[in-house]
Amino acid sequence: MDQYTLNLLIVGATFALYIGIAIWARAGSTSEFYAAGRGVHPVTNGMATAADWMSAASFISMAGLIAFAGYSASAYLMGWTGGYVLLALLLAPYLRKFGKFTVPEFIGDRFYSRTARLVAVVCLIVASVTYVIGQMTGVGVAFSRFLEVDASTGLFIGAAIVFMYAVLGGMKGITYTQVAQYIVLITAYTIPAVFISLQLTGNPIPGLGLFSNDIASNEPLLSRLNEVIQELGFAAYTRQDGSPAAVINMTLFTLSLMIGTAGLPHVIIRFFTVPRVADARWSAGWALVFIALLYVTAPAVGAMARLNIVDTIYPNGTAEAPIAGDARPDWMKNWEVTGLLNWDDKNQDGLIQYYNDKSEGFAATAEQRGWKGNELAVNNDILVLANPEIAHLPGWVIALVAAGGLAAALSTAAGLLLAISSAISHDVVKATINPNISERGELLAARISMAVAIAVATYLGLHPPGFAAQTVALAFGLAAATIFPALMMGIFSKRINDRGAVAGMLAGLLFTVVYIFMHKGWFFLPGTNQFPDTIQGSLLGIQSTAIGAVGAVINFAVAYFVAARTADTPQHIKDLVESVRVPRGAGAASAH
Amino acid sequence: MAETTHSSTLTSEGEAYWKANLRLIVGCLIVWGLVSFGFGILLRPLLSGIAVGGTDLGFWFAQQGSILVFLVLIFFYAIRMNSLDRHFGVDEE
Numbered sequence: 001m002d003q004y005t006l007n008l009l010i011v012g013a014t015f016a017l018y019i020g021i022a023i024w025a026r027a028g029s030t031s032e033f034y035a036a037g038r039g040v041h042p043v044t045n046g047m048a049t050a051a052d053w054m055s056a057a058s059f060i061s062m063a064g065l066i067a068f069a070g071y072s073a074s075a076y077l078m079g080w081t082g083g084y085v086l087l088a089l090l091l092a093p094y095l096r097k098f099g100k101f102t103v104p105e106f107i108g109d110r111f112y113s114r115t116a117r118l119v120a121v122v123c124l125i126v127a128s129v130t131y132v133i134g135q136m137t138g139v140g141v142a143f144s145r146f147l148e149v150d151a152s153t154g155l156f157i158g159a160a161i162v163f164m165y166a167v168l169g170g171m172k173g174i175t176y177t178q179v180a181q182y183i184v185l186i187t188a189y190t191i192p193a194v195f196i197s198l199q200l201t202g203n204p205i206p207g208l209g210l211f212s213n214d215i216a217s218n219e220p221l222l223s224r225l226n227e228v229i230q231e232l233g234f235a236a237y238t239r240q241d242g243s244p245a246a247v248i249n250m251t252l253f254t255l256s257l258m259i260g261t262a263g264l265p266h267v268i269i270r271f272f273t274v275p276r277v278a279d280a281r282w283s284a285g286w287a288l289v290f291i292a293l294l295y296v297t298a299p300a301v302g303a304m305a306r307l308n309i310v311d312t313i314y315p316n317g318t319a320e321a322p323i324a325g326d327a328r329p330d331w332m333k334n335w336e337v338t339g340l341l342n343w344d345d346k347n348q349d350g351l352i353q354y355y356n357d358k359s360e361g362f363a364a365t366a367e368q369r370g371w372k373g374n375e376l377a378v379n380n381d382i383l384v385l386a387n388p389e390i391a392h393l394p395g396w397v398i399a400l401v402a403a404g405g406l407a408a409a410l411s412t413a414a415g416l417l418l419a420i421s422s423a424i425s426h427d428v429v430k431a432t433i434n435p436n437i438s439e440r441g442e443l444l445a446a447r448i449s450m451a452v453a454i455a456v457a458t459y460l461g462l463h464p465p466g467f468a469a470q471t472v473a474l475a476f477g478l479a480a481a482t483i484f485p486a487l488m489m490g491i492f493s494k495r496i497n498d499r500g501a502v503a504g505m506l507a508g509l510l511f512t513v514v515y516i517f518m519h520k521g522w523f524f525l526p527g528t529n530q531f532p533d534t535i536q537g538s539l540l541g542i543q544s545t546a547i548g549a550v551g552a553v554i555n556f557a558v559a560y561f562v563a564a565r566t567a568d569t570p571q572h573i574k575d576l577v578e579s580v581r582v583p584r585g586a587g588a589a590s591a592h
Numbered sequence: 593m594a595e596t597t598h599s600s601t602l603t604s605e606g607e608a609y610w611k612a613n614l615r616l617i618v619g620c621l622i623v624w625g626l627v628s629f630g631f632g633i634l635l636r637p638l639l640s641g642i643a644v645g646g647t648d649l650g651f652w653f654a655q656q657g658s659i660l661v662f663l664v665l666i667f668f669y670a671i672r673m674n675s676l677d678r679h680f681g682v683d684e685e
Contacts, residue, residue, distance in 0.1 A: 066655075074654035078628045081659045085624045088666040089617050093673075207656060211645025220646025238647040240636055251633050258628075276684050278677065281670035288666055292659050299655040581610055584682045 033170030046286025056138030079257025136461025188404025233362030263484030481551025500563025
C-alpha cells in the first residue's frame, strides 16, 4: 500500500471515531453544552485538558524550537507546565466551587460589575481568536503535506469536522472527542521518539535516552551533540547565556508563560466539568501527568533530531566533506516541495554545507574550506513531522504522526471555539442583551455563536493576517496581565472591590498591549515599532514576549492601590468569597 | 449560593482551615519557584559542578526535573487538602 493510501486510511479512521463520539455525546441542556453536565471523571478530564492544552505548537513546533535553541528553549518546557501548579493551587478548586459556566461570569459576579465582566470578555475573545488562527493554519499545513490536497481544502475538511462535534455536542462532545484525540496524539508522538532513542542510545524511554550514552561514540549524547555542533560554529547545545539581561528575560518569559497558561480561559473552563471540588484538584494533576508524557519526551526528540541531521549531512564526521546534494535522502526531497526545507548550493560544489555562517570564530575555517554560506535551511516545524522518515520508520507510523498533528490542532481549536462561543452566548447575549432568554433559546444561541466562531476562524485560517505568529505573545500577555490576577485576587482577597479590579485589569491590559505594540509595531503594522524586539534595544531591557509577567504585577499593584482608597467590598460579596473557599456545598451551587 | 456556609466559615475553625490551606500553598509555591526559576535558571551556574548525562544538574531541572517536581507538588497538594477538608469537616459528603 502506498503512503498516500495509508495516510488517507488512518486519518479517515480517526475522523470517523471523532464524529461517532460526537453523535453519542450530544448535549441536551446548557449545563451539558457549557460544562458537560459536570459529570466528567478527573482522569478523563485530565486527558481532555491535556489534548485541549497541547496545540499544534506543542505537537509540531516545540521539539523543533528546542532542537535549534537548546537550553534557552527550556522556558517553554517549564512555562507551559508550571502554570498547572498555579491552576491546581490557586484557581481550579475555587472556580469549580463557584459553580458557574464561564470565566467572565466569575469576574462579573465576584466584582459585582458588568464592566469587569465585559473587560474579561474582551480579553478572552482576543486571546482565544489569536490562538485559533494558529490552529487553523496548522490544520491546513498538515493536510496539504499528508493528504496532498491544497491547504484551503484541508482547512475546510478540518472545519467541517470541528463543526460536527462542537456544535452538536458542546463541551460534552468536545470532552470525549478530546480524550480520543489525546490517545491519538500521544501515540503518534511517542512511537517515533522511542525508535529514534533506541537507534541512538539503545534506551527505549526517550526522556532517559537524552541523558544516556550515544551508541556510535560511547560518550554522553549531549556532550557529543555539544561537540559536533560547536565544530560547525554553533553555540554549545547546553550553554546558558549568563549575561544578566538574558537571565532576567528568560526568567520573566518563563513566568509569563506560566501565568498565561493559568489564565487562558479555554483551560480554566475544563475544570468546571468535574463533579466535585476535590476532583478539580486531582484533575489538574492528571492533566499534567498526560502533558508531561509529551513534554518530557520533547527535549529528547529535539536533541536527537538535531544530532541526526548533522550525522546525515556529515556521515564521516564534521571534519570531513558533507554529502553530495544528489545523494540527499528522500525525506529532504519530500520536504523541499513544501518550502520548509531548502538546499541552495551557494559555492556550486554539489555538496551540502551546513554550518553557522553567522559565527565570526568559524568564518576563517569556512573561508579556507571554500564554503560560501550555509546551504541548508531547515524550518523548526518539520522536525516532528519528518522524524519518522528520518529514522526510516514504516509508512503507518508516518500516517499516524499526520493523524496526531491533526488531533492536536483540532482538539485545541474546539476548546478555544467553545470558550469564545460560551462567552458570547452566556456573557453577552444572556447577561446583557436578553436576560430572560429560555434555556432552549440560550442553547440555540450557543450553537449559533459556535457556528459563527468556526466560520470566522476558517476565514482567518484561509487569510491569516501577517501578524498571526506574533500575536501569541499578545494572547499570553493578555491572559497573564488581566485574567489571572483578577481571578486570583477574587479568591484570595476580600478587600479588592469592583473599582480596584476594573482599574487593575485595564492597567494590565493597556500596559501589556502598548508595550507589545511598541516592539512589534502598532496593530502589528511593520515599521511602526519604536523599539527593536531584542534584549539590547528594548525598553527596560525586556522583550515583548516576557512582558506579561510585568503586566500582571502592575495589575495587582493598581488593584490594591485603588481598592484601598475606595469603598469596602459589600458584605454579601465577602460571604460569596468565603463560600468559594470551602469545598462543602459545591453540588448544590452547580444546580443552576 | 452562600446560604449554607455563611455562618460556619466565620468561625475560628473556618479561619484555621483557610490559614492551613494558605501555608500549604505558600510551601508548595516556594518549591515550585526553587526548581524552575532557581535550579533551572538563576542558580544554574552554582549547580554546574554536578554532572548529569553529559551536562549539569541545572540543565536537567530546566528540561525535565522541574516538570516532574511540578507533578509531585500537585498530587501532594491534592492529598494534603483532601485530608484537611475531612479534618475540618468541610469536605463534600
